[in-house]
Amino acid sequence: MTEIRVASLYHFARLDDYRELQAPLLEKCLAEDIRGTLLLAEEGINGTIAGTREGVENVLAYIRSDPRLSPLVHKDSFAEETPFLRMKVRLKKEIVSMGVPDIDPTHIVGTYVKPEDWNELISDPDVLVVDTRNAYEVEIGTFTNAVDPQTTSFRQFPAWVKENDQLLGHKKIAMFCTGGIRCEKSTAYMKSQGFEEVYHLEGGILKYLETIPEQDSLWQGECFVFDERVSVDHNLEAGTYDLCHACRHAISDEDKKSPLYEPGVSCPKCHGATSQERKARFAERQKQMDLARERGEVHLGSKPKETN
Numbered sequence: 001m002t003e004i005r006v007a008s009l010y011h012f013a014r015l016d017d018y019r020e021l022q023a024p025l026l027e028k029c030l031a032e033d034i035r036g037t038l039l040l041a042e043e044g045i046n047g048t049i050a051g052t053r054e055g056v057e058n059v060l061a062y063i064r065s066d067p068r069l070s071p072l073v074h075k076d077s078f079a080e081e082t083p084f085l086r087m088k089v090r091l092k093k094e095i096v097s098m099g100v101p102d103i104d105p106t107h108i109v110g111t112y113v114k115p116e117d118w119n120e121l122i123s124d125p126d127v128l129v130v131d132t133r134n135a136y137e138v139e140i141g142t143f144t145n146a147v148d149p150q151t152t153s154f155r156q157f158p159a160w161v162k163e164n165d166q167l168l169g170h171k172k173i174a175m176f177c178t179g180g181i182r183c184e185k186s187t188a189y190m191k192s193q194g195f196e197e198v199y200h201l202e203g204g205i206l207k208y209l210e211t212i213p214e215q216d217s218l219w220q221g222e223c224f225v226f227d228e229r230v231s232v233d234h235n236l237e238a239g240t241y242d243l244c245h246a247c248r249h250a251i252s253d254e255d256k257k258s259p260l261y262e263p264g265v266s267c268p269k270c271h272g273a274t275s276q277e278r279k280a281r282f283a284e285r286q287k288q289m290d291l292a293r294e295r296g297e298v299h300l301g302s303k304p305k306e307t308n
Helices: 018-031 053-064 115-122 154-163 181-192 204-211 276-294
Strands: 004-012 035-041 044-051 073-079 087-091 111-113 127-131 141-143 172-176 198-201 219-221
Touching (some): 004 053, 004 181, 018 087, 044 053, 073 204, 111 115, 115 127, 115 172, 115 204, 127 141, 154 181, 172 181, 172 204, 181 198, 198 204, 204 219
Parallel strands (some): 111 198
Antiparallel strands (some): 004 044, 004 073, 035 044, 141 219
């Protein structure tokens, strides 16, 4: 079986012609039989792609051939099957949506901390560790003693900062996210708000898991990813979670034993919050997915939501 290479990537750069980059980039990805999603905006590129080792490398080389994107870094993980159904190159206002104008990580950003130095930083009692991801990501894994802002969207993060200025105070603040991109904007925002000692994990959780041996790790649980794998473990291999296709939360084997779990319709996390009308609609969608599976086809309604 051919191992599938999965590359998560982003880079902030001024791309005034980002619209013109869309078609050639999609053409290159399709020519290399690559699947995934790439976002293009005036502020740069972001996304995750999957395919053969050679195919992914060729696409990365193509992206880096643009001098503005040559410093682009990526994080590799691997899967037994392609974790995406198709290839998309989408145009966006932001490559990660915070909704705060004039935040430019190319001009101001927090201090990068390499994975090798992260444990020492977050073990300092004078450092407040903040997980900038959304609550449904945090619930399956995070760093020891990290603060969970309980957001459902990255756009809520600035409001959380303003509401928790007493908690944040004048402490040293260490921030992290899945691949590093959300921390580029969140630390830039924190600096713009007057916070002086702001740090973030370079390369995000994925780079940390790739770099730090499990026996030395301060990571607990699994890391939520926005593809068909749902989560990855410390070895960056597909984790133990599935996805509730009603609420898009990660669900465990224990969740699936609950009487509140109905495949594609509800799980213990959303059963009481979903109307009967929506449950009926979800049940019909699940029926179509099951019928497609019996025919040996893939129903596109089964894919996880994309990160913002």
